[in-house]
Amino acid sequence: METNISFLKQLNARQHEAFKMLFKDYYQDLAYFSCKILKDPVAAEDIAQDVFIRLWEKENYFENHLALKSYLYLSARNNCLNYLRHHQIVTEFENKLPQDNSDESTWNTIVESEIISILSEYINKLPPECKKIMEFVLQGYNSSEIASQTGATASTVRTQKQRGISLLRKMMSPELFTLFIAFFRFSK
Numbered sequence: 001m002e003t004n005i006s007f008l009k010q011l012n013a014r015q016h017e018a019f020k021m022l023f024k025d026y027y028q029d030l031a032y033f034s035c036k037i038l039k040d041p042v043a044a045e046d047i048a049q050d051v052f053i054r055l056w057e058k059e060n061y062f063e064n065h066l067a068l069k070s071y072l073y074l075s076a077r078n079n080c081l082n083y084l085r086h087h088q089i090v091t092e093f094e095n096k097l098p099q100d101n102s103d104e105s106t107w108n109t110i111v112e113s114e115i116i117s118i119l120s121e122y123i124n125k126l127p128p129e130c131k132k133i134m135e136f137v138l139q140g141y142n143s144s145e146i147a148s149q150t151g152a153t154a155s156t157v158r159t160q161k162q163r164g165i166s167l168l169r170k171m172m173s174p175e176l177f178t179l180f181i182a183f184f185r186f187s188k
Contacts, residue, residue, distance in 0.1 A: 004064075004065045007021070008062050008063075008064070008065065008068065011062065011068070012060070012061050012062060014056075014059070019052075019055075019056060022052075022055075022068075023052050026069075026072055027048050027049075027052065028048075028117070028120075029113045029114070029116075029117050030047070030048035030051055030072060030073070030076045030113075031044050031045045031047075031048040032044070032113050032116055032117075033073060033076055033077075033109055033110060033113045034047040034048055034076050034079070034080050036109045036112070036113070037077065037080040037081075037084075037109070038080055038083065038084070043083060044080075047076055047079045047080055047083060048076060050079055051072060051075045051076050051079060054075065055071075055072075055075070073110055077106060112183075115179065115183055116138065118176070119138060119180055119183070120135075120138065122168055122171055122172060122180075123135060123138060123164070123168070125171065126164055126167055126168070127167075129160055130160050130163050130164045130167065131164075132150065132160075133146060133150070133152075133157055133160040133161055133164060134160075134161070134164040134168075136149060136150070137161060137164070143157045143158055143161065146161075168180060
């Protein structure tokens with residue numbers, strides 16, 4: 001808790017190192033979150049960058065870590081909606097989302113982003129070939145798609161996938177591993 005308070009003090013004081021750390025910790029999460037809304041990875045990265053640019057340009061004060069995360073995700077969400085309005089797609093987008101569940105959908109996407117972030121940390125600890133295959137798995141590719149993307153044989157992909165799952169089981173707590181398995185079953 002002390003570290004969060006110290007970090008927030010540095011961020012509120014607009015210290016460059018704190019901002020760099022924040023960018024490192026949240027850029028990928030915000031880009032993923034934005035991509036789930038926009039269905040456009042390039043635009044999603046632009047949105048994530050814009051959130052940090054505006055954060056740097058504006059003077060903000062965050063009392064706690066939750067306020068900071070809320071600001072980041074709500075800014076990304078609002079920027080995405082502005083982007084969609086600008087490109088005359090907002091009507092199509094709103095028709096796809098039931099109006100009553102838009103907050104629930106946003107919440108589910110935030111939770112999914114957080115899960116992806118946690119799983120990515122563990123996958124980054126895997127051996128290089130295994131890591132590469134598991135990153136594709138994390139993105140939702142099946143074995144044949146991974147094989148065609150990487151040039152590996154389907155059996156190599158399956159072997160690396162099984163190896164990755166086995167290594168992740170050893171690295172993760174039983175609860176986290178269960179979450180990992182559930183995530184992949186329901187995200188397909």
